[in-house]
Amino acid sequence: MLTARGLDARREGDTAFQRLDAHLAWTHRDATVYLDATNIGDSHPTDVSGRPAAGRALSLGLRLTR
Numbered sequence: 001m002l003t004a005r006g007l008d009a010r011r012e013g014d015t016a017f018q019r020l021d022a023h024l025a026w027t028h029r030d031a032t033v034y035l036d037a038t039n040i041g042d043s044h045p046t047d048v049s050g051r052p053a054a055g056r057a058l059s060l061g062l063r064l065t066r
Helices: none
Strands: 002-009 017-028 031-038 057-064
Antiparallel strands (some): 002 017
């Protein structure tokens, strides 16, 4: 399964920015392997406090269910 989320935004008094996140998961029996990619384009908007938002990140995980 692949899901993606895109954002094109502009906060008042700031420049426009784009953000793309994706989630890829593969399940077999009781195990799910997943990869999350956030801020794929490495945009650097400021958050509400005026600090730069987090940059690009990747997470790889394994979820076991019974």
